[in-house]
Amino acid sequence: MRTITTRVFALALLSAPAWAAAQPQGFVSGNVEGYFATPVPEASITLVSPSGYRVSGTTDPAGRFLIGPIVDGLYELQVHAGGYLPRAIGIETSPDTTVRITVRLEPERESALTGSVRDPQGLALPGAVVEAAGPAGEVTETVSDDTGRFRFAPARPGPWSVTARIDGFVTGARETEVVFGQTADATITLALDYDVAETVVVVGSRRADQQRSVTESAVPIDVLSADVLSAQPTTDIVEVLRTLAPSFNVNTQPISDAATVVRPTNLRNLAPDHFLLLVNGKRRHRGAVITWLGNGIADGSQGPDISVIPTIAVRQVELLRDGAAAQYGSDAIAGVVNMELKDARQGGTLEIRSGSHRDINAGDRATCGPMASCMAIGNRAPRYSVAGNVGLPVGAGGFANLSLEYGEAGPTNRAVQRHDAARLVAAGGSTPRNTAQVWGSPRIENDLKTFANFGTTLASGLRPYGHANYARRRATGGFYYRHPHTRSGVFRGPVVDGLPTLLVGDRQWAETGVPQASGCPAIPVVDSAPDPVALRMVEDSPDCFTLYSRFPGGFTPQFGGDLHDHSLVAGLRSISPDGLAWDGSVTIGRSLISQFIHDTVNASLGYDTPTSFSPGEYQQDEVNFNFDVAIPVSERFHFAGGAERRTETFTIHPGDRPSWEIGPYAEQGFSSGSNGFNGYRADTTAGRWARSSIALYADGEIESPRDDTWSAGAALRYERFDDFGDTLNGKLSARRSLGGGLSARTAISTGFRAPTPGQQNTFNVTTAFIDGELVNNGVVPSTSAVALARGGRPLQPERSVNYSAGLVWERGAMSATADYFRIDVEDRLAVSNEIRLRPDEIETLLAEGIPEARNFPVFRFFLNDFSTRTEGLDLLWSWTSGPATLTAAWNHTVTDVGDLRTSVIDQFRVQTLEQGLPKTRWNVSAQYDPGPWSLLGRIHWYGSYWD
16 A cells, blocks of 8 residues: 655654655555564564665564655565564555555464473373463463373463363463473473372273263272272282172182182172173283182182282272173173272382281190191281382383282181091090191282383373283192091991991002902991901001001191282273274283192002192183274264184193092092092193184263263173174163252163183082082083083073162262162073982993092082072262261172072072172271371171071
8 A cells, every 4th residue: 555644753764865866755664573463673674676776774662664765666675583584575666655564474483382281100191171371361272182292383472371181180280481482381290189089980981081980970880099998907909809898708718629729709799700800991811710619609610810919009999880791791790890000100108017816726736747737726827918019210201110019827727626536535546636627717828919010101192001910829728627437438448247447458459459359357446446456457467558547637638729820911002182092902811720739648549648749730821902992973972992802721730640540449449539639630631721702892972961961871792702602792871960969870781701611621529528428529521421411511601681770979078879780690600519420420421531430429510500680789878078088888689599490409509609698798987087197997797698
């Protein structure tokens, strides 16, 4: 625009040369602008004509300039300013006019505001909402990317205020100054919101954009923080969970075979393999133990071993009390236990605990001997544990969190002397150990548990992560007492002339195969004592013997195992700025138990039998591959899906030869194999069995347009096993706010549990107390001819339907939940009751390659024979006021057995399934924690149960 103006700027009013004085003259005026239209002072202004004539000046503090008078014509206006790119503009002037122009300059370097959002350990927090307020009152917002970083550019130079917020953390703020041409940093570290963080859960959902609190979940979830876990008097996490969660149960069974090494745990009174164990959201391998003696409910189960996880390594336990097989796959019928590991990159904890029982264990140590060890006799069962945790930084934002626990626990004994052992002493004969049989918890030695959790964020935004563990321990427990007159296959002989006798071995018979070759005399037992004359005759004969002479007080086998457990999880995940997340991982796990038994015999090897044996090893291996993706379709709808491939292998390693050998005296009625727990033969019972499965799954969640009014979710999982075929399971859940802090929630789902390779293929011989006497009891495959004749068939997966409905109330510092649940399980897998073998069935088993058939008069087998309905009610209440916290929890669970299809599940087995665990449990606790000290009190109540 050209105008005539009378305004004169003192800044750059220049005179034309003398030769142009007679020419018509004009002016060029304007202003120079930089960032955000701000004036640029002291900019150099040069006007250059085609002939090279130059006129120069500078802008004033307001960025204005005026050049002239000049002759009319074409010129190039050149503008230079510090920190800006130079600019040249062509203009044309006219006589006696002023050309007005605005020059906008681009900076050499952009002014920007950047930074990252991190947690207290320095780990990136993707998805945080970052808001920046500038010097001109402008406000802009963005979301941190998958590396936790954010950027505002261009940013107006001047003071800025930046805030960041994300669920589970306290909103953080940072003040900074943006300097022209420079990038200012505004990294913000957010502190954990402890009022929220301890109730935030990840189990039960695959959403990646946000986490849910316990009260926002559509299914019941218990959350136990590290502070709550560490406040318990024991470091055994199994005992801690039983103490804090009424729906979780574990008990120590004094005589329980391999369950001495891995104690069976129960959720909602279902079997140990009816719930799934996760660590950091990843499936953990099951234990190697098959529980042959599990008080009914746990009989034949093969569940996960929670006890190898050190409590000090756990940041939070999430206990999902609802069916989740449609989300996580096989086993999640009763629910899911997820252990979230600590992830601090600094600091540490050291815990030392020690104690013992007030009362001395029952028994007299003076009665101990070579075959009557003093384990659990006459001491106070001392125990101790040392645990430590440390967080270490890895690079700029990574962490390695390491945990270790080591301890030992002495055995307990709450037995009284057995009547049959007391009669031996009264008869003036042999003196068995007092107490002959121990009834209590096992000895735990060299109990080492280690865990490592690690993760970092790469410059590319990828986040590698993983965790690993190694654990070992030795557990030893006692078996039933072998009475020196009555234990069949070792001491008890035939009835002769109406009197019981001792079992006498004939060495000539064993060497020649001719029955009664040595003519050994019978030894009658009268008034709890063997006939001394007959006993002396046998002991003086080189061709006769009785094991009574070697073990006159009888013996009590000591059984146990050395556990070795390790696992490794490695994965890679990423979260894009728009919320799209993916996660790929591989999991490798192994549980190995080397079994041992001592203070016992292989009677079929004769008088010189060894007394210590290695029956063999159980080994469980699992390899999982997972790939998950989560997509926030909108603010209301979230979709997730993935695929999984899983292979599990069960291996039985053979034992030493004496543990399974059928010796030369077996034909004379002496039992073979290590008495109490037979070893595994390399040619028959040992072996390796594997199974693979692939799965595809998807789930979606939708929320109401208004905050927290309602939400709903659906999940679907297809899984195919290479031995069982395929299965499809689904789940629907919903939650709705009713106002006044009250919400209702409900869910329905289908589930399944596939029999493990160990349950399908294991053969076992153990000793059990049946009908008032000790009897060798064999477990044969369900497809054996003798099992098929009694209703056996190839095993099938268990199938379930879960229903739940509940109310959640939350008002200020007080909250309460009430949840009803029902779990219907069809084709439930269990071990049959004991069945007496007929002579023809013994021959059948021998023909099937089971040479131990003559060594067990009764047998069992796995079968899908019945259905159960488990239903109950969970009530939880909590109140917090400053340093004081009150909590209460109550659980009532009832199981009914129905749809019995064969006669091999009798009323005894039904009773153990229905009444083997307490139906009602509750606890009330009060804690006062003003710091630096705290006070905790808790009352537990367990209802009656049948054993």
